[in-house]
């Protein structure tokens with residue numbers, strides 16, 4: 001695949017075949033991803049590559065705590081709820097996904113089921129939890145670097161025929177993830193990536209999210225002809 005084919009073809013995958021992913025392929029994907037730049041080449045990231053029983057224990061713990069109403073305890077900070085144009089974009093992708101999955105706005109049962117799918121990591125055969133070293137906590141740079149490597153990871157996976165969805169849902173109940181993945185206290189849980197071979201019959205996998213235009217995002221300064 002060319003770079004353009006990877007970047008333009010990749011989309012979040014939320015329905016997976018049951019086929020296992022060979023560890024050698026995951027190693028290759030991580031090797032490519034870790035070419036991502038990082039501040040002063042500090043490479044603050046660590047990866048916990050989970051499958052089988054440990055991943056199932058995390059899924060079960062996430063669902064159980066969610067159903068019991070245990071408040072989120074994810075370790076990366078949030079500014080709070082989205083508003084304005086950000087809220088509009090959040091609603092737009094939700095509408096696209098719900099339309100694909102035939103989930104009506106008022107259908108509380110299907111909506112809850114969709115949320116629980118997220119807490120189960122969309123039943124993916126693999127989940128990769130990205131952490132960074134706690135000594136770097138408090139600044140923004142390690143989080144930036146983890147974002148860079150995670151984006152590289154999903155693109156590298158796509159180039160090898162694997163689908164991914166970066167997701168916060170899987171790490172919202174961080175004690176569950178920490179316990180079953182064996183993550184030591186000197187690392188902060190940043191995000192996780194559900195991974196597997198895409199199930200092409202799963203409707204949400206066909207959803208292509210929109211992007212604002214370059215003209216909306218970029219300001220060209222000092223050019224004569226931009």
Ligand SMILES: Cc1cc2nc3c(=O)[nH]c(=O)nc-3n(C[C@H](O)[C@H](O)[C@H](O)COP(=O)(O)O)c2cc1C
Nearest residue numbers: 010011012093118165166167168169170191208209
């Ligand atoms: C930090 C982060 C957290 C995300 N969390 C979730 C999540 O919890 N559940 C989910 O279904 N998608 C999640 N996503 C996927 C985004 O919804 C998706 O990347 C976005 O809508 C753009 O779509 P695309 O990946 O198909 O281009 C997350 C993405 C990022 C970068």
